[in-house]
Amino acid sequence: MAGIVKEFTKGLWAEIPPFRLVLGLCPTLAVTKTASDGFGMGMAVIFVLALSNLIISAVRKIIPKKVRIACFITIAASLVVTVEMLMQAFTYPLYQSLGIFVPLIVVNCVILGRAEAFAAKNPVHLAVADGLGMGVGFTMSLTFLGAVREIFGAGSLFGHHVMWAGFEPFQFMVEAPGAFVCLGVILGAMNFLTAWQNRRKKAAGQNACLACAACALAPAAEEQQS
């Protein structure tokens, strides 16, 4: 149980896909014009990621090593086409606004990355937790980025007007360069936050017992193992 929680929560902050692993940037930059587009894209990725991790982890023992990438791609591609058809059948406006980026989930590095790095080596329940965690982290990132761009670029959030009446939207934010600038600022802020936390930890560690220094090393050692 603790394992499941750990695999799930690591995708939410410690290894949040677009901001920490810096994977899956194509949809991150392209479909975050509005918060709801980012959220919809994230939902599609959660579906594909959780199911692909589930299937890959279930069949990992019978897949020969040499053709594993082909097998992973086949599974991911089938799931993406499934999402595409379901989206067309039930949420057509979302499909229209996401456009080509739905089929492009197949080549999203997060999917193949998690399949190769995690699902192919771990039991089913952990793989599903990992997929869900990564997917939720991805959705949060996209929704957040979309919200920032929508607030400044259109003065609204999830389609509702939130800025004051005389607010002049920055057209720049909802266009491609705005996505890059936003992403850069967020990455910078996250790195700054982490550095600040580490500095604080270090300052606290000097006063505390030596055993705490070992605790700080533990995550690093664990990472090397996995």
Added chain:
Amino acid sequence: MKEIIKMIVVLSLLCGASGLGLSYLKISTAPLIEQQVLTYVQGPALKGVFSDAENDPIADRKKFASDGSEVTVFPAIKGGKLVGVALESFAAGYGGDIGVMVGIDTATGNLAGIGITTLKETPGLGMRTTEPAYTNQFKGLTPDQAKLASSGGKIDAISGATISSAATVNAVAQAVKTYQSLKDKILAAW
């Protein structure tokens, strides 16, 4: 050798299973998808063409065979009588085909209005063909008048987007031609 056979078997089984699953899903979602496309792609254009229709043109649509292909015709009914029909036609624009929903007044044979369904034209130029300022020009014209002003018609082309404007006019002409060839069948159907 054994390894190669295993690889072939596993990969073939996997691909076969996903192919089977996807084709089943495709068949089961096809009617739903068609309905959605009609609602969100053709629907807004139809509303612009027949703003005062008392029926749902999408629900009442019928298909007709014309020159070996199928044409979907959307009727507009008012006071229990057929007042107009709309059909979609395509013509080559600047960035691919432009789809135009052409409404025809069944009493006079004149144009009831047009609406653009699909297009990939240049933003700010060809994309302006979707604006009411342009499409409203077609309202009430006879098919002969629905030509660009440069070729003796009554439509002012959008400046800088002659190809896109010409494409809409061509699509209208084509729809009128299809309508005239199917006229008797269409009038008998509702």
